Amino acid sequence: MQTASGIADQVLLGIAQGLERNSEHPLAQAVRAYSIPQRVTALVITDFVSITGEGVRGQLGSETVRLGNQKLMAEAGNDLSATAAETELMRGEGATVLFVARGTSLLGLFAVSDPIKATTPAALEALRARGLRIVMVTGDSRRTEESIARKLNIKDVEADALSAHKGEIIKRLQDNGAVVAMVGDGVNDAPGLAAADVGIAMGTGTDVAIKSAGITLVKGALTGILRARALSQATMRNTRQNLVLAFVYNAIGIQSAAGALYPVFGLLLSP
Numbered sequence: 001m002q003t004a005s006g007i008a009d010q011v012l013l014g015i016a017q018g019l020e021r022n023s024e025h026p027l028a029q030a031v032r033a034y035s036i037p038q039r040v041t042a043l044v045i046t047d048f049v050s051i052t053g054e055g056v057r058g059q060l061g062s063e064t065v066r067l068g069n070q071k072l073m074a075e076a077g078n079d080l081s082a083t084a085a086e087t088e089l090m091r092g093e094g095a096t097v098l099f100v101a102r103g104t105s106l107l108g109l110f111a112v113s114d115p116i117k118a119t120t121p122a123a124l125e126a127l128r129a130r131g132l133r134i135v136m137v138t139g140d141s142r143r144t145e146e147s148i149a150r151k152l153n154i155k156d157v158e159a160d161a162l163s164a165h166k167g168e169i170i171k172r173l174q175d176n177g178a179v180v181a182m183v184g185d186g187v188n189d190a191p192g193l194a195a196a197d198v199g200i201a202m203g204t205g206t207d208v209a210i211k212s213a214g215i216t217l218v219k220g221a222l223t224g225i226l227r228a229r230a231l232s233q234a235t236m237r238n239t240r241q242n243l244v245l246a247f248v249y250n251a252i253g254i255q256s257a258a259g260a261l262y263p264v265f266g267l268l269l270s271p
Contacts, residue, residue, distance in 0.1 A: 001013075001034070002108055003108035004107055011107065012107050015060060016031050017031070018045040019056050019065060019067045022045075024207070026114075026205070030114075034110070045058035045065065051072060052162065052187065053139050053163055054069055055069055057072075063103050064102075065101065068099065069139075069141075070097075072099075073099045073101060073106070076101065079106065083109060086109075088143065091141055091147070092147055093113070093147060095111040095113040096141075097110070097141075121152060127222075130229075135154075135158065136152075137182075138157075138161060139160065145159045146159075163190070166182075170196050171195060179198075180196045181198035182195075182196035183201075183222070184201060184209055185206065185209050187209065189201075191212075199212055199215070200215045200225060202217055203216050203217055203220050204219075215228055253269060256268070
């Protein structure tokens with residue numbers, strides 16, 4: 001967390017906690033998790049609005065307060081030039097930067113980073129070994145996501161993707177002949193999860209993401225994709241085996257019921 005000149009930590013945290021208390025976004029959970037131990041009283045925010053892919057907005061008395069990304073701040077006329085160097089440094093380290101503003105005044109920012117799970121690199125390598133192409137699609141800045149992509153050896157990155165854009169990316173991949181499985185956990189992922197051939201939600205994610213997906217990974221680890229894929233392949237293999245056996249059984253049974261075996265073997269099945 002970093003505050004602007006003359007802004008007390010308690011003010012920034014109080015506004016941030018008041019804004020994020022009504023949001024189910026994973027980044028909101030991170031802000032709340034940081035703010036609560038500081039023993040800060042959340043300020044009462046009215047007229048709460050969640051802006052998909054940008055952040056949240058509300059009223060603190062007669063003033064409008066916002067918490068979100070650079071796009072949200074730019075649209076509101078907030079000048080971020082004073083924090084540009086620090087912001088780029090944070091993004092280069094893989095952090096997502098959230099700004100907090102009151103009116104046109106920037107109050108401070110939060111740098112939120114999601115540690116890469118220890119199982120993730122091995123899970124991605126296993127998926128590649130099975131012939132799958134990995135594409136990272138995110139609403140975060142390209143600088144942040146390129147930093148994470150390098151750590152995970154991901155070559156294809158689609159950054160600054162809003163909710164509708166994610167659906168368009170999936171449609172483009174499908175039009176090029178790909179069968180697409182999308183993994184997501186946020187509100188912004190819901191349209192993409194619904195559009196994908198296979199939508200996979202994280203059990204630790206939002207309710208709307210889970211409802212939009214066909215599969216939910218309860219533990220929220222990418223290793224679950226490998227298990228789900230293996231289970232799906234085994235299910236289809238079993239289905240095909242059953243179909244072949246049913247065809248053979250019926251081919252023999254119908255002939256027997258028609259009396260084909262009766263002249264030679266005296267066998268006759270009732271239809």
